C-alpha cells in the first residue's frame with residue numbers, strides 16, 4: 001500500500017512539472033489560433049491563467065489529504081508535514097518571507113515556482129486555499145501571460161510604409177554617401 005501511494009505521488013508530481021514558463025500554452029485555447037488565444041489572455045481578469053488555475057485546483061486536492069501539519073516549536077514559519085506514504089517520515093516546510101515564493105521543501109518547490117504538496121498543505125491550513133496563488137512564482141501569473149501578447153501584432157505594415165523605406169534606401173545608395181571610397185587609386 002505504501003509503495004503504491006508513493007508511486008502515485010511521484011507520477012502526480014511528474015504531471016505537475018509540465019507547467020513551466022509563461023507561454024500561450026497557459027491558455028485553455030492553446031489549440032486555437034493565436035489571435036483567439038491572445039484575446040483570451042488580454043481579457044482574463046483572474047490572478048493566474050486558466051491552466052494554472054486548473055493546476056492549483058489539482059494541487060490543492062492532493063494537499064488536502066495531508067492531515068498531520070504541525071508548527072515546529074520555537075521556529076516561526078517552519079512546519080512538519082507527515083508523509084502520506086510513510087507515517088514515520090516528516091517533511092520540513094519553511095515558509096518564505098518573500099511574496100510570490102513557494103515554501104521551501106523538496107526540490108520541486110525550489111525549481112518549479114509552485115508549492116509542492118507539503119507546502120500547499122501548510123498554506124491551506126495557515127492562509128486558506130484562496131491565497132494559494134500568492135505563493136506561486138510571478139512567472140506563472142496572469143500578468144506574465146498577458147505580457148507574452150501585449151504589444152504583439154499580427155499586422156503586416158502597409159504597402160506605402162514598405163515603399164517609403166525602399167525609396168529612402170535607394171536615395172541613400174544613389175547619393176553615393178554610403179559607398180566606400182577605393183582604398184588606393186589604381187595605377
Ligand SMILES: [Zn+2]
Nearest residue numbers: 105106116118
Ligand atoms: Zn515537499
